[in-house]
Amino acid sequence: MTNDLNVMVATDCGSTTTKAILIEKKGNEYRQTFRGEAPTTVEAPFEDVTRGVLNAFAELEELSGRKILDGEKIITPAEGDTGVDIYISTSSAGGGLQMMVAGAVKTMSAQSAQKAALGAGAIVMDVIASNDKRLPHEKIERIRDLRPDMILLSGGTDGGTVSHVVELAEFIGAANPRPRLGMTFQLPVIYAGNKEARDRVSAVLKDKTALKITDNLRPLLERENLGPARLEIQNLFLEHVMAHAPGYKNLMAWTDVPIMPTPGAVGEMMQVAAKKDDINVVGVDIGGATTDVFSVFDGVFNRTVSANLGMSYSISNVIAETGIGNIMKWLPFDIDEADIRNRIKNKMIRPTTIPQLLEDLKLEHAIAREALRLAFEQHKALAVGLKGVQKQREISETFERVATEETLIEMNKLDLIIGSGGVLSHAPRRSQAMMMMIDAFQPQGITMIAVDSIFMMPHLGVLSTINEKAATEVFEKDCLIYLGPCISLTNTGKHGSKCLDYTITYSNGNKIEDSLLLGELKVFDLKDGEKAEVEITPARQFDVGEGKGKQLVKEVTGGVVGLVIDARGRPLDLKGGKGREPLAEMLTKWNTAFDAYPE
Amino acid sequence: MTHAYTPGLRLSEKIQIRKSRNLPLPGDVIVKKDDIVKSGDIVARTNLPGKVHSVNVVNRLAILPADLRKNMLKKEGESVKKDEPIAETSPFIKMFKSICLSPITGNIESISDITGQVLLREPPKPVQISAYIDGKVVRTVEKEGVVIETYATFIQGxxxxxxxxxxxxxxxxxxxxxxxxxxxxxxxxxxxxxxxxxxxxxxxxxxxxxxxxxxxxxxxxxxxxxxxxxxxxxxxxxxxxxxxxxxxxxxxxxxxxxxxxxxxxxxxxxxxxxxxxxxxxxxxxxxxRPEIIIPYKKDETEKASETIGEGESPTNEESGGIAVGDPIRIIRNPHFGKIGKVKALPSELRTIETEAKARVLEVEFSDGQTTVIPRANVEAIET
Incomplete structure (x- = not known):
């Protein structure tokens, strides 16, 4: 089937809009050609997701001139200007997949279970562990109150603890939780723990829940085996959760491959992208209600979702979490705190409004920086190596701080940051998106920054499972917009002191040479695809990724914004101080360097 | 399509409203179809399962999980009083006897000979559902709840x-x-x-x-x-x-x-x-959205032309687009809160102050002044 795919249509049914794209084979390559969207129709009065899909198809038909529908039936296969060869879809409508996970030890099996659930595209509502310091009745009440779509229970290596796992199963049994959708159905529970506890867990839960047993996700302390649990989650998502959502039975019959949870599909695409060029990637999708962060480092994939960090529904929670002061520090103008608070709350209660005033846009960009920063911090805290593993250490390491909590995200080794979501993809100037991402993620060394042009990563993720070639071609040609490379210091020092000399040699032989002081930032013209050689010599105490005082010579490729040399130091320090310029002046200078906003 | 619909909040002086009043768990409906109810009247009630407490009896008595059952004084399902013994050991020398007391009054939910823990459940908590609005019971759903109908003024906040x-x-x-x-x-x-x-x-x-x-x-x-x-x-x-x-x-x-x-x-x-x-x-x-329902007394009731269904949140936020001449309210800066009439609905995208390209509409205020606003930043006013 995959060989004869010339015309493909894909949808992503989000909470608010259903986005359809058309991918066509043009000559020898696949390209994304048209896009249509319509409001999602999961809620009353329609309560049928397929209405929104049909409306999005109708817009696609209008724009492309291709007839896709015959009444309410998708025409297959494609012939001339009629029909498509395949229809695929992802979904996050109705709040996506909401899960609760449980494991014996919080930082071991419970954490592995959390990673498995997140990787499958779920929102993890809570992590219950034998050692999470909550009293049994508190755990039981929590399980009952949350009403997740499903529970993933793990615990114990194979041959390890049985009693802790059975105890957790007993709590779940006592809570007797009801699923969020479909009152009359039993709640799906996946058991992926110690295989020797299977019979006992089954005895406790089989009558009260729809129990599925799969391979232990932590069979040995040194090894995670998340694949089988992830697969089971996605199967149950279709069988139980989707099947009870309005209209999904029909939609499932229309698609040629199973519907994937949206974040699961984005994760697939991130992994394909990282594998193809053998690079380390961080991706972020900042939505109205949630922010997802994905990373692939040395081939290890991780995903986290910050369920209450977003730009509309959850905008107010960003302020509650970071504090209003952290938002105001990003604003290069004076504004009353009470006024900002009211503006943010008004956005929360009317989430579909858009900023019309430049001041409002800058405020949204300030909030986005903090939402991205917080979501990335949460990601770094979860994307860690396996805990409980004995490591051999050299004598020299004995005196170093033992980094058991070490995150896998090494900023200095990060090659590519991909941003998506309205505030990044639809920023009026691309340089605004680049600034937001640099300020929030604070890359170190050389990092390429890109945005997803029209949020088609979910579509491409599910496509990659059937035709990886088509997915990667469209990803590179139509999905990603490279904004440009950012070269940053990895440390900091005295503000205003000279920190680096640079030479940029363009492919036509032109050269730019100068130096930067700590706290400065410069953007150079380097067009999309254009190459240049960059030579950076940091001062003795400064580091651009090669070590203190060590020169960096690299060829870089440009993007639509250009080449950025960020000498503001890491971590980025926005506090004013003796001998430093007022913050508002610094922000204005950086904005001007990026030509980020109109005068 | 930058914005597909313009949400508006419901505002009706007289309308027929149907409200579902449902129990969180199956229980008893205590009114009949056609009963006239006042807002404070109870229409249905149920019992929520009590809190679960766990006692690790094995640790308390210093016995093995496998021996738990023979040391239990109470079986699954039996009721217990607070501080009543639920398990005890029977050693040769009575002085070494250990007793485990119940921390609550309730029932024994489960006894586990794997983990050695006993789960106890507090008595169920009664929950009552009131009518919330004055009106007539038009439908009862056995064990679940009722639907109450009334003629009322309905305003969404x-x-x-x-x-x-x-x-x-x-x-x-x-x-x-x-x-x-x-x-x-x-x-x-x-x-x-x-x-x-x-x-x-x-x-x-x-x-x-x-x-x-x-x-x-x-x-x-x-x-x-x-x-x-x-x-x-x-x-x-x-x-x-x-x-x-x-x-x-x-x-x-x-x-x-x-x-x-x-x-x-x-x-x-x-x-x-x-x-x-x-x-x-x-x-x-x-x-x-929050709601204000002001039912009419029986003598004030005339048939209203519209009906709001049984859903918890009667809303028309899915209602269609707006036309030239329609009254609208601006819901974002600048002109936040101002009311005007749609003067024109240009179809092409326009560049606004932020440099974003957006679908816009032209608004005319009561003083004759006009301005251009993104369509996403207005809401229709119900007439």
């Missing part, structure tokens, strides 16, 4: 806090732009639902709480005053369960915004009637 409450409606300002002061409120407002003007500050809310006002309906409020009232920063817009002894409904938004004249006029017209209000708001998939 934009945001609220606090749950369901009822009280007599009283207007405490002369016009929509007036700010209610603490000294305007006194004992005569006890048990009432008061309607204020453009904004209410924390001082006046505090006074309202002191005198026993049940609910406040107002155009705007400052976020900072909500913080002060709740004692925390409201993060996610899912409200209704705050324990604040008052229900607050905001009709326009945050900041000082005069209440829409039509809303004020309708409320004024219904002054003195009993109103049922609910501040519960949920702004995400399955949007729920």
């Amino acid at each position: 934009i945001f609220g806090i606090g749950g369901e409450t009822t009280g007599e409606l009283q207007i405490v300002v002369d016009s929509t732009d007036v700010i209610v002061k603490p000294e305007d409120l006194n004992e005569t407002h006890k048990g009432k639902i008061i309607v204020c003007g453009s904004i209410i500050y924390y001082g006046a809310i505090k006074k309202a709480l002191e005198v026993g006002v049940k609910g406040i309906v107002v155009g705007g409020i400052r976020d900072k005053d909500i913080n002060e009232l709740l004692g925390y920063d409201l993060g996610v817009a899912i409200t209704g369960s705050e324990d604040i002894n008052i229900t607050l409904i905001i009709t326009e938004g945050f900041g000082q915004i005069r209440m829409a004249q039509k809303t004020f006029d309708i409320l004024k017209h219904r002054e003195g009637s009993m109103a049922s209000i609910n501040g519960a708001t949920q702004i995400r998939a399955g949007v729920v």
Whole structure:
């Protein structure tokens, strides 16, 4: 089937809009050609997701001139200007997949279970562990109150603890939780723990829940085996959760491959992208209600979702979490705190409004920086190596701080940051998106920054499972917009002191040479695809990724914004101080360097 | 398509409303079809399962899990009193006997000979559902709940806090732009639902709480005053369960915004009637807005042309587009809160101040001035 795919249509049914794209084979390559969207129709009065899909198809038909529908039936296969060869879809409508996970030890099996659930595209509502310091009745009440779509229970290596796992199963049994959708159905529970506890867990839960047993996700302390649990989650998502959502039975019959949870599909695409060029990637999708962060480092994939960090529904929670002061520090103008608070709350209660005033846009960009920063911090805290593993250490390491909590995200080794979501993809100037991402993620060394042009990563993720070639071609040609490379210091020092000399040699032989002081930032013209050689010599105490005082010579490729040399130091320090310029002046200078906003 | 529909909040002087009143768990419905009910009448009740407590009996008695059952004095399903022995050891020398007492009054839920823990459950908690609105029971669903029908004035707010409450409606300002002061409120407002003007500050809310006002309906409020009232920063817009002894409904938004004249006029017209209000708001998939329902007495009832269904949140936020001449309200800066008429609906995208390209419309204000606003930043006003 995959060989004869010339015309493909894909949808992503989000909470608010259903986005359809058309991918066509043009000559020898696949390209994304048209896009249509319509409001999602999961809620009353329609309560049928397929209405929104049909409306999005109708817009696609209008724009492309291709007839896709015959009444309410998708025409297959494609012939001339009629029909498509395949229809695929992802979904996050109705709040996506909401899960609760449980494991014996919080930082071991419970954490592995959390990673498995997140990787499958779920929102993890809570992590219950034998050692999470909550009293049994508190755990039981929590399980009952949350009403997740499903529970993933793990615990114990194979041959390890049985009693802790059975105890957790007993709590779940006592809570007797009801699923969020479909009152009359039993709640799906996946058991992926110690295989020797299977019979006992089954005895406790089989009558009260729809129990599925799969391979232990932590069979040995040194090894995670998340694949089988992830697969089971996605199967149950279709069988139980989707099947009870309005209209999904029909939609499932229309698609040629199973519907994937949206974040699961984005994760697939991130992994394909990282594998193809053998690079380390961080991706972020900042939505109205949630922010997802994905990373692939040395081939290890991780995903986290910050369920209450977003730009509309959850905008107010960003302020509650970071504090209003952290938002105001990003604003290069004076504004009353009470006024900002009211503006943010008004956005929360009317989430579909858009900023019309430049001041409002800058405020949204300030909030986005903090939402991205917080979501990335949460990601770094979860994307860690396996805990409980004995490591051999050299004598020299004995005196170093033992980094058991070490995150896998090494900023200095990060090659590519991909941003998506309205505030990044639809920023009026691309340089605004680049600034937001640099300020929030604070890359170190050389990092390429890109945005997803029209949020088609979910579509491409599910496509990659059937035709990886088509997915990667469209990803590179139509999905990603490279904004440009950012070269940053990895440390900091005295503000205003000279920190680096640079030479940029363009492919036509032109050269730019100068130096930067700590706290400065410069953007150079380097067009999309254009190459240049960059030579950076940091001062003795400064580091651009090669070590203190060590020169960096690299060829870089440009993007639509250009080449950025960020000498503001890491971590980025926005506090004013003796001998430093007022913050508002610094922000204005950086904005001007990026030509980020109109005068 | 930058924006597919223009949400508007419901505002109807007389409309037929059907409200589902459902139990959280199956239970008993205690009214019959065609019964006439008052807002405070109980229509259904059930028992919520009690809290579960666990006791690790094996550790307490220093025995093995496998020996648990033979040391238990109570079996699964049996009832126990607080401090009653539930298990004990029987050693040769009685002095070494260990006893495990029940921490609660309730039932033995389960005994595990793997983990050695015994789960006990407290007695069930009764839950009652009231009618919430005066009306007639038009449908009963066995074990689940009822549907109550009434003719009423129905107004949706934009945001609220606090749950369901009822009280007599009283207007405490002369016009929509007036700010209610603490000294305007006194004992005569006890048990009432008061309607204020453009904004209410924390001082006046505090006074309202002191005198026993049940609910406040107002155009705007400052976020900072909500913080002060709740004692925390409201993060996610899912409200209704705050324990604040008052229900607050905001009709326009945050900041000082005069209440829409039509809303004020309708409320004024219904002054003195009993109103049922609910501040519960949920702004995400399955949007729920706060509501004000003011049922008509039987003698005032005429057939209304429209009906709002049995869903918890009657809403028309899916309603269609807007046309030239339609009245609209601007819901974002600049001109936030202003009301005007649609003068033109250009189809092409326009560049706005932020340099974003957006679908816009031209608005004409009552003084004849016009301006261009993104379509996403207006809402239709119900007529």
